[in-house]
Amino acid sequence: MSHPADLNIDRIAELSRLALTPEEKARFSAQLGSVLGHIEQLAKVDVAGVEPTAHAFPLHNVWAIDVAQPGLAVADALRNAPSQRDNMIVVPKVVE
Amino acid sequence: MNYEAVIGLEVHIQIKTHSKVFTRVGAGYGHEPNTLTDPVVLALPGTLPVMNKAALDAIIKAGLLLGCEIAAVCKWDRKQYFYPDSPKNYQISQYDQPICIGGFVEIELPGSARNVMGEHKNIPLTRIHLEEDVGKLNHHVIDSLVDYNRAGTPLMEIVSDPAMHTAEEAFAYLTSIRNTMIYGGISDCDMEKGQLRCDANISIRPVGETKLGTKVELKNLNSISFVRDGIAHEIKRQLAVVAAGGKLIQETRDYDGQTGTSQSLRSKEMAHDYRYFPDPDLMPVHVDVAWKNSLRDTCPELPFDKQRRFLSEYAVPYTITSVLIPERKLGDFFEAAAKLAGPGRAQAVGNWIANDFLRELGAGKIALAAAKITPAHLAALVQLVDAGTLLNAAAKEVFAEMFATGEAPAAIVARLGLTASATDAGELETWCRDAIAANPKALTEFKAGKDSAINAFKGPIMKAAKGKANPKLVDEALRRLLASL
Amino acid sequence: MSAPLYFQTIAGLSAQLAAGRISSVELTQSVIARTKVVEPRVHAFNSFDEPDALTQAAASDVRRAAGESRGPLDGIPVGLKDVIAVSGQPLTASSKMLANFVSPYDATATENLQRAGAVLHGRLNCDEFAMGSSTENSAFGPAHNPWDLTRTPGGSSGGSAAALASGAAIATLGSDTGGSIRQPAALCGLVGLKPTYGLISRYGLIAYASSLDQIGPFARTVEDAAIMLGAIAGHDPRDSTSFKTEIPDYRAELKNRRGPWKLGIPKEYFGAGLDPEVGAAVEKAIAFYKSLGCEIREVSLPHTQYCLDAYYVIATAEASSNLARYDGIRYGHRSKEAKNILDVYQHSRAEGFGDEVKRRIILGTYVLSSGFYDAYYLRAQKVRTLIRQDFLSAYREVDALVTPTSPIPAFKLGEKSADPLAMYLCDIYTIGVNLAGLPALSLPCGFTASGLPIGLQLIGQPFREADLLATAHAYEQAHDWSKRRPAL
Numbered sequence A: 001m002s003h004p005a006d007l008n009i010d011r012i013a014e015l016s017r018l019a020l021t022p023e024e025k026a027r028f029s030a031q032l033g034s035v036l037g038h039i040e041q042l043a044k045v046d047v048a049g050v051e052p053t054a055h056a057f058p059l060h061n062v063w064a065i066d067v068a069q070p071g072l073a074v075a076d077a078l079r080n081a082p083s084q085r086d087n088m089i090v091v092p093k094v095v096e
Numbered sequence B: 001m002n003y004e005a006v007i008g009l010e011v012h013i014q015i016k017t018h019s020k021v022f023t024r025v026g027a028g029y030g031h032e033p034n035t036l037t038d039p040v041v042l043a044l045p046g047t048l049p050v051m052n053k054a055a056l057d058a059i060i061k062a063g064l065l066l067g068c069e070i071a072a073v074c075k076w077d078r079k080q081y082f083y084p085d086s087p088k089n090y091q092i093s094q095y096d097q098p099i100c101i102g103g104f105v106e107i108e109l110p111g112s113a114r115n116v117m118g119e120h121k122n123i124p125l126t127r128i129h130l131e132e133d134v135g136k137l138n139h140h141v142i143d144s145l146v147d148y149n150r151a152g153t154p155l156m157e158i159v160s161d162p163a164m165h166t167a168e169e170a171f172a173y174l175t176s177i178r179n180t181m182i183y184g185g186i187s188d189c190d191m192e193k194g195q196l197r198c199d200a201n202i203s204i205r206p207v208g209e210t211k212l213g214t215k216v217e218l219k220n221l222n223s224i225s226f227v228r229d230g231i232a233h234e235i236k237r238q239l240a241v242v243a244a245g246g247k248l249i250q251e252t253r254d255y256d257g258q259t260g261t262s263q264s265l266r267s268k269e270m271a272h273d274y275r276y277f278p279d280p281d282l283m284p285v286h287v288d289v290a291w292k293n294s295l296r297d298t299c300p301e302l303p304f305d306k307q308r309r310f311l312s313e314y315a316v317p318y319t320i321t322s323v324l325i326p327e328r329k330l331g332d333f334f335e336a337a338a339k340l341a342g343p344g345r346a347q348a349v350g351n352w353i354a355n356d357f358l359r360e361l362g363a364g365k366i367a368l369a370a371a372k373i374t375p376a377h378l379a380a381l382v383q384l385v386d387a388g389t390l391l392n393a394a395a396k397e398v399f400a401e402m403f404a405t406g407e408a409p410a411a412i413v414a415r416l417g418l419t420a421s422a423t424d425a426g427e428l429e430t431w432c433r434d435a436i437a438a439n440p441k442a443l444t445e446f447k448a449g450k451d452s453a454i455n456a457f458k459g460p461i462m463k464a465a466k467g468k469a470n471p472k473l474v475d476e477a478l479r480r481l482l483a484s485l
Numbered sequence C: 001m002s003a004p005l006y007f008q009t010i011a012g013l014s015a016q017l018a019a020g021r022i023s024s025v026e027l028t029q030s031v032i033a034r035t036k037v038v039e040p041r042v043h044a045f046n047s048f049d050e051p052d053a054l055t056q057a058a059a060s061d062v063r064r065a066a067g068e069s070r071g072p073l074d075g076i077p078v079g080l081k082d083v084i085a086v087s088g089q090p091l092t093a094s095s096k097m098l099a100n101f102v103s104p105y106d107a108t109a110t111e112n113l114q115r116a117g118a119v120l121h122g123r124l125n126c127d128e129f130a131m132g133s134s135t136e137n138s139a140f141g142p143a144h145n146p147w148d149l150t151r152t153p154g155g156s157s158g159g160s161a162a163a164l165a166s167g168a169a170i171a172t173l174g175s176d177t178g179g180s181i182r183q184p185a186a187l188c189g190l191v192g193l194k195p196t197y198g199l200i201s202r203y204g205l206i207a208y209a210s211s212l213d214q215i216g217p218f219a220r221t222v223e224d225a226a227i228m229l230g231a232i233a234g235h236d237p238r239d240s241t242s243f244k245t246e247i248p249d250y251r252a253e254l255k256n257r258r259g260p261w262k263l264g265i266p267k268e269y270f271g272a273g274l275d276p277e278v279g280a281a282v283e284k285a286i287a288f289y290k291s292l293g294c295e296i297r298e299v300s301l302p303h304t305q306y307c308l309d310a311y312y313v314i315a316t317a318e319a320s321s322n323l324a325r326y327d328g329i330r331y332g333h334r335s336k337e338a339k340n341i342l343d344v345y346q347h348s349r350a351e352g353f354g355d356e357v358k359r360r361i362i363l364g365t366y367v368l369s370s371g372f373y374d375a376y377y378l379r380a381q382k383v384r385t386l387i388r389q390d391f392l393s394a395y396r397e398v399d400a401l402v403t404p405t406s407p408i409p410a411f412k413l414g415e416k417s418a419d420p421l422a423m424y425l426c427d428i429y430t431i432g433v434n435l436a437g438l439p440a441l442s443l444p445c446g447f448t449a450s451g452l453p454i455g456l457q458l459i460g461q462p463f464r465e466a467d468l469l470a471t472a473h474a475y476e477q478a479h480d481w482s483k484r485r486p487a488l
């Protein structure tokens, strides 16, 4: 198992899209270090041959038939939008 | 040193369904912005996905058409990256357990001439998986506007092995996939509407080398010919870099089909780490034999199989099949008409379709499905001509009428009085005798063994008959008389 | 002499409504008036819509007068944790991120309560995005424990517990991912039920950890919890994890299902860290069941020590993904600082989320990141299998398990907020249940010398809530803990 020191807070904050202050980075690293220290215990469990559990009560083939239903009116769809124009959401220019 | 190119394609195809892949709001193209959304599409807090059975049926059918193994169990994973067209900031996709595995796409390369069939070969596939499409960004000067109508449309991603070596092969591969998907009713594959999108991974290596070279991903190949041109351009670019002693770098490039140039997408974006994990909101799919068989029953004959059959069963020329095959309904029309027309008449049926029928459809911008003409009518027309009851020139007129009105050819012939004359034998014989008497030179030639000289008599006879003489009967009568002279 | 309306039970009030002795408007006014008195001290609500509540109550009275009453919940004021969507109402998850968000759609649980005629009068405070055990992570300030205002009501559904305990609702809904219903129920002297995973639709519940989350009721009595469960349980085609199962009449079954039961005492749940007063109260409850003729058997859940670790890996991984949608683009807080698209993400999320949410997103992102997936997430999912098997083997011997709900009674506000790990340890007796997907409830089983409630946890078998409720009911009938009300 990897060591908590492996927590590259800059990289993880970047992946999480969280602009953290240096103070937050230091604090979270320390706090999560102790949580990860606890989590290290998982390495002690013998899981050889054990299947992972994704759902406590697994089902399969849960689906709906393909019948289109009405959706949201545009006004409701954009009701909570921080910025909109021409019935679309406005974001700063996205450069590909 | 000799180099070869290695090309792998990732093709995204929108599956034609009524509703989206994980929610039931309608799916469609060309609607007003953000009119095809619901709380699930917009990823509002608390919303959950529910699979669309029709999308699953469609991708399994696609897999069967392309010879894939259909996985007994597949599941859903979240592919995580932030982008404004992706409402959840993860895409529901399939990572390590796709629904279709392996398979191949049969392609045909260009022949030595237009009327010569080219080489066929199979391009192996890695996998096909199902995922959801994203919304659309409209770029303006200082901002971008997001429309989520397309978000959540079912999308299948067909991944080929890195097994193609020329732009022509890639072109043929895409053409074949498109024909197959249209045949299967899985997608309309309209590239202009974004229903088929293609990314190409291209590398070069010395001939004989088995390891792959540095790969360049080419994006935004938004028409089939741009795919061909873009790949050809990229291969040339890579060869030039190597020839100049340069080193290729792994990058993504954007091909501009208008200018025929490509540009590196310098990734200011941080490196991806998709953090795939199984989507806890969805349950796995188990595909049993009964389900597979029920879909296999709906699979049409593949385009190339049909082509081979038309060539052998109906003895139509390759050029005609090239017209009939790409559009499934046209081939079906041909086959129905050829069967009704009877033995020996398939080529005539094919000619009518490839020439007159397509021309009329094109001129009127009419879809095949909306055409009034039926295979039975076309078959009847061919039989009338073949029986000599209808002259070729008149037949053209009848066809135009059939196309316009949907009437049976016999009815049109009767209505317009175009029947080749059922004139009494006495009258016909008189015309024949007059014609022979008027042209002793032709008579001499015919007697000397020049069979085609007989045609010289036919014009005056037709003229006398005002175009209504049955040419078959004219021919018979002439030969009888000539033999007796 | 009877208690004020706002302190009575659904069962009692629905009988009075049915008999025409009170109206829903009268009852709702009583709850509103009470709320105005206690709310400044308890802070159980994020929003409260008085005119709308009275309109709903009036509609209930009209139905009843027309002979069209919808059953025991018709006209009863019920509060919802602010993570359950109600169309046209705010939905904040106690986060600055969603401070101005108004839901354009209803959760299935909301629709079910409306169909039962309940008066949905307010949105209840909780830990931000249901992450926490004290409601101190609410962006709008903590809720307070009505039994001791200097203490936490527990969390994350602390507002749901505090509102009910203080008389500001007749019943409430919460959500439970690792104990977020049962622990606040225990700390506030209430019945709190976490149903089997899949029994209640999650559609319209703001997701924290999708494979663990479940909506459930808070109630003053087991009977009330049975009424609430009956209203919200059942298959929902909008939730692919929703289970198709027969829904019994839970209330009627309380009388039909009688013991004695075989009860298991998991030895791992009585170790170090268990407060002596809590331990003693639970022992007494066990002794009571024995006196009823129940067979009491010690059982072992050997992987209990790994529950917390598996939980924090799985829950944070799922949370890091579930919370990616809060990006300030389609809805929610958008940073004024944002100049480019990356800024929109990074600053909106940094400004919109509180510390605990950020910590869990970071932890979850880390355990899923390239190179760590197998060691953390996949391994935790395998350990989850072993934890689940522990419970299922125990059920080959016993009908239900009896444990403390929380190792400690209500703690002081601020006591644990600087130490995430200490806070996480509050959930050690409750998280195994979520990992295994089992139903469990907490019911009052005593008070500490200083007057703080103590909760008893009963853990049942999958989809056998009727038996679980009947087992709890047998205890409740013989004790009067549930009749006590805090003085405030």
Ligand SMILES: [Mg+2]
Binding pocket: B010, B157
């Ligand atoms: Mg791809």
Ligand SMILES: [Zn+2]
Binding pocket: B012, B131, B157
């Ligand atoms: Zn894809």
